[in-house]
Amino acid sequence: DEPLLAIDGLKTHFFTREGTVRAVDGVSLTVPRGKTVCVVGESGCGKSVTARSVLGLVDEPGRIIDGRIAWQPGAGEPVDLTTLDPKGERMRRIRGGEISMVFQEPMASLSPMYTIGDQLIETIRLHLPLGKEEARDRAVEQLRRVGIPRPEERLDAYSFQLSGGMCQRVMIAIALAADPALLIADEPTTALDVTTQARIIDLLRDLQAETGMSVLFITHDLGVVAEIADEVVVMYLGTVVERGGVDEIFHDPKHPYTNALLGSIPRMGAGAGRRLATIRGNVPHPSDRPAGCPFHPRCDAAIGGVCDVSDPPHIVFGEARSVRCVLHDDGAAVGGDFRVDGE
C-alpha cells in the first residue's frame, strides 16, 4: 500500500540577511493511511516548518529548495506538492479540503470579527457543493461531533466568548469540515491546561478512529506521543535522527537524543511537567549547526574525531525504522547501550 504522504529529502531553507538558516535539511518521513505519526523534538528542530512545507505555507524568506512531497489520497499517480504554486487553485483545494491543519493558538486562528458559524460555514461551502441551509446543518453536525454542547446556539457565538478548549474544538470542526484524508496538528494542545489537553487528545483519537483519516501530529511532549502515536519521527536541528513504531521508540530507543528525551520524562502519575526536561547544553541555532553529527556537542556517547567530523550514517532497519548515528553502524552497540565495541 502506497503511503498517503511521503516526504523525501525535503530541504526548506530561510535566506536571511544574517545567512542561510537550514530549518529543514533533508527530512524524509511517511504517513501511512489511517495512522497517526508524531513528529517530536525541541522547539526550533524544524517540525513546524516541515508541516508548513507540506501545505505551501512557508513564510518569506523561506523556500523549499530540494526534495519531494508525494501526496496520494486516492488511486492514481501521486502529486508532488513541492511543484504546486502555493497560491494556486490546486493547492487551495488541497489545503483545507484534502489536508487540513490545526495550530497551537486556537484563539488566534479564529477571527474575532465573525461568528463561529460564519467561519465554519464558509469553510464548508468552500470545499463542498452545499447550499446555505445544508451547510448550516452540516456546521451544527460538525460542532456536535467535536463535543460542543448546544451546537445550534454556538453557531452565533464569537471566539472570545469561548474557552481555549472550546476554540480548539471549533478549529478541529473547521479542519474536518470537508473530511480531509490527512489532519496536520501542530502542537494543538500546548496552549491549553492539562485537563483540557487530555480531552482534546481523546477527541482527536476518537475522530481518527471514526473517520480513518491519517494524522501528522507535531509535539514536543512525549506524554502526548505515548497517547496518540502509531509511529514516531524524532527530529533534531532540521534532520530526522530516528524513526520507529511507538513501542520501539519508547522501549528500544536507538539514538542518544531519543534516549535523552525519554530520560527526561518524569515517572508516571506525576501529572504536571510532562514536557521534555532539559538536556545538557542548548540546541544550537540552525544557522550555526555543528559539523559532523549535529547532536555531538550534547551527546554523552560522542566519539571524538568521528562524530565532530563526519555526518553520521543513516542506518535503516525496516520500512519505518531508522536511526542516524554512528553507534549503530555495523551493528555495533544496538539497543539502549551506547558503548562501541573496542572503546
Ligand code: SF4
Ligand atoms: Fe552521538 Fe555520535 Fe551518534 Fe551523534 S553520531 S548521536 S554524536 S554517538
Ligand code: MG
Ligand atoms: Mg513549532
